[in-house]
Amino acid sequence: MYKRPPLEGEVRIPSGCAISAVISKDGNRFCGEGIIKSMIPMHDRSNGLGGGFAAYGIYPDYKEFYAFHIFYNDNSDRIQCENFLKDGFEIVKAENIPIKKIPEITNVPLIWRYFVAPLSSVLARLQIDEKEYIARTVMRINTQIGGAYVFSSGKNMGVFKAVGFPEDVGRFYRLDEYAGYMWTAHGRYPTNTPGWWGGAHPFALLDYSIVHNGEISSYDANRRYIEMFGYKCTLQTDTEVITYIADYLLRKQGLTLEETASVIAAPFWSTIDKKPEKEKKVYEFLRTVYPSLLITGPFSIILGFEGGLMALNDRLKLRSMVCAEKDNMVYIASEEAAIRAIAPNVSQVYSPAGGEPIIVKVKEGKF
Amino acid sequence: MGISYIYPEFEVVRNTARCIGCRVCEKQCANGVHLFDPELGCMTADDAKCVDCQRCVALCPTRALKIIKNDCTFRENANWQADTIKEIYKQAESGGVLLSSMGNPKPLPVYWDKILINASQVTNPPIDPLREPMETRVFLGKKPSTIERKADGSLKTELAPQLELSMPVMFSAMSYGSISYNAHESLARAAKELGIYYNTGEGGLHEDFYCYGENTVVQIASGRFGVHEEYLSTGAAIEIKMGQGAKPGIGGHLPGTKIVGDVSRTRMIPEGSDAISPAPHHDIYSIEDLRQLVFSLKEATNYKKPIIVKVAAVHNIAAIASGIARSGADIIAIDGFRGGTGAAPTRIRDSVGIPIELALAAVDQRLRDEGIRNNVSLIAGGSIRSASDIVKAIALGADACYIATSALIALGCHLCRTCQTGKCNWGIATQRPELVKRLNPDIGSERLVNLLTAWRHEIMELMGGMGINSIEALRGNRLMLRGINLTEKELEILGISHAGE
Numbered sequence: 001m002y003k004r005p006p007l008e009g010e011v012r013i014p015s016g017c018a019i020s021a022v023i024s025k026d027g028n029r030f031c032g033e034g035i036i037k038s039m040i041p042m043h044d045r046s047n048g049l050g051g052g053f054a055a056y057g058i059y060p061d062y063k064e065f066y067a068f069h070i071f072y073n074d075n076s077d078r079i080q081c082e083n084f085l086k087d088g089f090e091i092v093k094a095e096n097i098p099i100k101k102i103p104e105i106t107n108v109p110l111i112w113r114y115f116v117a118p119l120s121s122v123l124a125r126l127q128i129d130e131k132e133y134i135a136r137t138v139m140r141i142n143t144q145i146g147g148a149y150v151f152s153s154g155k156n157m158g159v160f161k162a163v164g165f166p167e168d169v170g171r172f173y174r175l176d177e178y179a180g181y182m183w184t185a186h187g188r189y190p191t192n193t194p195g196w197w198g199g200a201h202p203f204a205l206l207d208y209s210i211v212h213n214g215e216i217s218s219y220d221a222n223r224r225y226i227e228m229f230g231y232k233c234t235l236q237t238d239t240e241v242i243t244y245i246a247d248y249l250l251r252k253q254g255l256t257l258e259e260t261a262s263v264i265a266a267p268f269w270s271t272i273d274k275k276p277e278k279e280k281k282v283y284e285f286l287r288t289v290y291p292s293l294l295i296t297g298p299f300s301i302i303l304g305f306e307g308g309l310m311a312l313n314d315r316l317k318l319r320s321m322v323c324a325e326k327d328n329m330v331y332i333a334s335e336e337a338a339i340r341a342i343a344p345n346v347s348q349v350y351s352p353a354g355g356e357p358i359i360v361k362v363k364e365g366k367f
Numbered sequence: 368m369g370i371s372y373i374y375p376e377f378e379v380v381r382n383t384a385r386c387i388g389c390r391v392c393e394k395q396c397a398n399g400v401h402l403f404d405p406e407l408g409c410m411t412a413d414d415a416k417c418v419d420c421q422r423c424v425a426l427c428p429t430r431a432l433k434i435i436k437n438d439c440t441f442r443e444n445a446n447w448q449a450d451t452i453k454e455i456y457k458q459a460e461s462g463g464v465l466l467s468s469m470g471n472p473k474p475l476p477v478y479w480d481k482i483l484i485n486a487s488q489v490t491n492p493p494i495d496p497l498r499e500p501m502e503t504r505v506f507l508g509k510k511p512s513t514i515e516r517k518a519d520g521s522l523k524t525e526l527a528p529q530l531e532l533s534m535p536v537m538f539s540a541m542s543y544g545s546i547s548y549n550a551h552e553s554l555a556r557a558a559k560e561l562g563i564y565y566n567t568g569e570g571g572l573h574e575d576f577y578c579y580g581e582n583t584v585v586q587i588a589s590g591r592f593g594v595h596e597e598y599l600s601t602g603a604a605i606e607i608k609m610g611q612g613a614k615p616g617i618g619g620h621l622p623g624t625k626i627v628g629d630v631s632r633t634r635m636i637p638e639g640s641d642a643i644s645p646a647p648h649h650d651i652y653s654i655e656d657l658r659q660l661v662f663s664l665k666e667a668t669n670y671k672k673p674i675i676v677k678v679a680a681v682h683n684i685a686a687i688a689s690g691i692a693r694s695g696a697d698i699i700a701i702d703g704f705r706g707g708t709g710a711a712p713t714r715i716r717d718s719v720g721i722p723i724e725l726a727l728a729a730v731d732q733r734l735r736d737e738g739i740r741n742n743v744s745l746i747a748g749g750s751i752r753s754a755s756d757i758v759k760a761i762a763l764g765a766d767a768c769y770i771a772t773s774a775l776i777a778l779g780c781h782l783c784r785t786c787q788t789g790k791c792n793w794g795i796a797t798q799r800p801e802l803v804k805r806l807n808p809d810i811g812s813e814r815l816v817n818l819l820t821a822w823r824h825e826i827m828e829l830m831g832g833m834g835i836n837s838i839e840a841l842r843g844n845r846l847m848l849r850g851i852n853l854t855e856k857e858l859e860i861l862g863i864s865h866a867g868e
């Protein structure tokens with residue numbers, strides 16, 4: 001009998017990667033061509049088993065609505081999922097995500113996009129806020145409707161990903177036709193080959209998206225902790241758990257970005273002990289309260305959110321990551337070559353220290 | 368001799384060619400095994416009194432002595448083994464309950480030995496603890512479920528009381544009385560030097576040791592021996608002992624012969640009286656009563672001390688721990704069935720309770736399933752024998768480990784398992800002054816510091832190999848463990864995969 005190969009989430013797959021990001025601090029919107037170009041020099045950091053992009057500010061006409069991007073295996077999954085959505089949401093638009101058929105991208109699933117708003121009656125009955133309801137809906141579809149997978153669920157942003165090299169994935173989704181104020185990208189080098197589209201990155205929940213390069217050694221400690229709070233790690237990937245950690249600390253716990261960075265890439269005790277009393281107290285507090293959300297092992301991540309991003313390396317800086325800025329545009333990538341590919345004249349490319357968060361925000365009111 | 372005669376278990380072998388008749392063995396043996404026979408002009412031995420504590424062997428200047436297992440045997444029988452037959456003889460003779468000391472010696476599964484640890488290769492770099500920071504600091508205590516901010520937006524950093532440990536190990540409870548003054552002093556001084564804690568057990572705190580209060584956990588057991596206000600306020604934490612792995616369901620029993628001088632004063636009971644602590648706390652017949660004691664102790668100490676509740680690992684441990692986690696306790700200590708004791712009924716020690724590995728895994732998972740793992744820290748004890756046992760316990764979900772038997776071995780214990788006689792030749796489980804002085808606290812504390820320093824290095828090596836540079840990232844990280852020779856059910860309870868998966 002035919003036994004299908006295991007899907008992402010049924011086995012744990014370590015992977016190496018390439019990441020890149022571009023953001024306009026002025027909130028100027030630009031097309032996806034540049035970010036695709038930046039991934040080309042890093043071709044060898046991926047192996048064709050996953051590429052993807054997150055784009056912010058691309059749906060200005062629907063910015064009040066949550067944009068769900070969903071993969072389906074077939075139409076029956078779609079009908080089941082849509083029936084489920086109709087119970088809790090007003091769906092203002094449902095459509096196929098436009099693609100270009102290219103030979104490099106094969107085994108294409110159904111790829112749909114919905115602009116939705118949760119029904120206020122449902123929120124009132126459940127006594128939870130809108131975002132919590134969206135998060136729960138995503139968890140529910142992804143764990144309970146086989147064959148349906150929500151891979152993007154924020155407002156005025158979207159994730160586009162597939163099995164393939166990132167530059168091909170970008171062309172496949174026609175990203176040159178979208179305009180956003182911030183783009184992040186990911187090329188994947190998994191050490192196993194389940195080849196499932198949902199397993200490509202970025203990984204996103206609400207407007208948080210993560211691209212990540214590395215293999216974290218704290219994975220199961222992080223996973224078993226975060227699953228106490230309603231998250232279900234269905235993919236068994238580092239990126240997934242990091243996204244949930246970011247969502248938990250930023251949205252549910254109300255930490256600032258800096259505080260979040262000093263939880264997941266906490267300063268060493270030897271560093272904390274030398275800080276002035278007031279600062280020391282805060283660091284000590286955060287490490288004592290969230291010890292299980294410390295992430296160890298190599299990682300460089302770019303966390304995207306509405307209006308900005310945070311780039312962060314593990315505290316030993318075991319993965320490369322460089323930044324540059326020119327004309328109010330900020331570039332972050334695994335390699336300098338990626339930045340030079342789209343901004344050849346940036347004057348200074350610098351390497352943030354391990355555990356040092358690089359936070360870039362679009363000016364207030366400009367996104 | 369008669370029908371109940373039991374041939375000596377051990378044989379004292381003396382190499383007469385080496386023996387110089389210095390009589391050190393005779394002086395060292397509190398059991399009176401060795402005697403000098405002036406007529407024959409040589410040493411003799413009464414094998415029947417020997418407990419195989421190896422004291423004479425270790426001190427014989429010419430290495431003339433060895434103790435071997437006697438080969439005089441009953442007719443072999445897989446069902447009726449020699450120990451079983453001998454125990455029946457003893458009970459037929461005395462009509463008494465069999466007593467034993469130290470942990471369960473039966474060949475039951477040791478799960479630590481069936482769990483293997485991961486290491487990084489290629490996709491993730493190992494970290495070298497000689498070149499990179501490697502953190503083992505741990506805080507035990509309740510963690511808040513949400514944060515609060517002041518009006519200016521800064522974080523409120525006040526926390527429920529926490530115990531800070533330089534490494535995830537503490538010395539487990541051993542009372543003054545069951546072990547000697549010098550043993551206690553060794554533990555207290557080592558705990559202070561190491562930045563960890565030792566535990567008074569239920570015998571109270573000797574007045575000389577109040578100066579180690581910052582590194583002391585004071586225990587309250589069902590007998591309430593030695594408990595008073597100053598005792599409570601001196602300790603860094605208070606432990607309510609509900610049970611002990613070696614003897615779940617029963618209280619302690621220290622014979623009157625050990626209740627002498629300072630021991631009597633520290634316990635606040637008359638000299639020579641047996642110190643018998645009841646099986647239950649008579650003010651705790653259920654979980655809501657425990658909550659009252661927890662809060663009474665918190666009230667008495669102004670909410671400044673974390674409260675540890677120590678329980679024996681029994682069948683329903685996950686549900687029990689879940690109840691304790693909601694009782695206001697800050698820390699739960701679980702003691703597995705292989706944990707040591709100064710004296711316990713043999714049948715209870717050898718057949719009541721469950722292994723700590725399974726209990727710990729079940730409790731950690733249950734508390735997570737119920738979303739209350741943050742309410743408490745978990746300490747696992749009951750035969751933690753090495754740095755790798757500690758690493759495995761942390762990865763299964765413990766915040767820290769209790770060790771006691773290994774600490775006593777560091778002090779010289781040779782596991783002869785006759786603590787209940789009070790004639791410990793190594794000066795540990797005795798109150799006889801001439802024996803107690805054999806344990807020098809300067810040397811004892813140094814050996815304990817050495818042991819844990821060595822273990823800390825080993826923990827760091829193992830963590831570094833896994834690419835983990837802080838103990839927090841190891842806690843509950845079960846992906847770092849694999850089982851070997853375990854059934855599906857055992858793997859399921861441990862929450863780990865089999866090697867090769």
